[in-house]
Amino acid sequence: MPKINGNEIRPGNVLEHNGGLWAAVKVDHVKPGKGGAFAQVELRNLRNGSKLNERFRSADKVEKVRLEQKDMQFLYEDDGQLIFMDTETYDQVQIAAAILGERRPFVQDGMTIVVEFHEDEALSATVPQKVTCVIEETEPVVKGQTAANSFKPAVLENGVRISVPPFVGQGEAIVVNTETMSYSERA
Incomplete structure (x- = not known):
């Protein structure tokens, strides 16, 4: 694995540090x-989710780990474990649902998700940036209400609460940005 200097650490980098695999969440120089x-780095453990704040000077060397990414299809959830299938080999992999955090409700049956592996161990999964959902509950559409930047609360079919523009009604399909957890556009 390549070694990098402490001042070359960037958010998203995966490092081998103190015998564990850590993802750099936030980096302040x-x-x-x-x-x-020095670089003040907030690290998150990829195996158990714990956090650590660490200082790295430019002379410090750290191991940068390259994770292998595979597109996998979501099959089902069983007892807090998400079951994915490799579409090429049909192998099945289990990942703890807690890894996805607040993005878990956006995982839909048959959805293709990027799963990251380190030596055949599944460490993380990434939900697509844009997901189509149906609005289950919101206030009715009011004609003439076109004020800029006005939003109303809505509940999606998966139970997630977001804000939507006033022209979007109940039962409509919308595209949700899963990174910002916000309305993106009509589907």
Whole structure:
């Protein structure tokens, strides 16, 4: 695995540190008035989800890990485990539903999701950035209400609450941005 300097760490990098695999969540480069510059890095453990704040100086060397990405199809959920199938080999993989966090409700049957592996161990999964959902409950459409930046609350079919523009009604299909958890457009 390649070694990188402490000042080359970027958000999203996966590092081998203290015997575990950590993803860099947030990186701040700090130049104090006294002493050398360093990178203040917030790390998240890919195996158990714990967090760690660490300082890396430019002279520090860390192992950068490259994860293998595979497109896998979601099959079903069983006792807090999400079951995915490799569409090429038909092998099945289990991943804890907690890994997806608040994006878990957007996983739909048959959806293709990118799963990241490190030496045949599934570590994380990424939901597509845009997902189509149906509005289950919202206030009725009011004609003439076209004020800019006005939104109304809505509940989606998966139970997630988001804000939608006033012209969107109940039973309509919309596209939701899963990164920002917000309305994107009509489907």
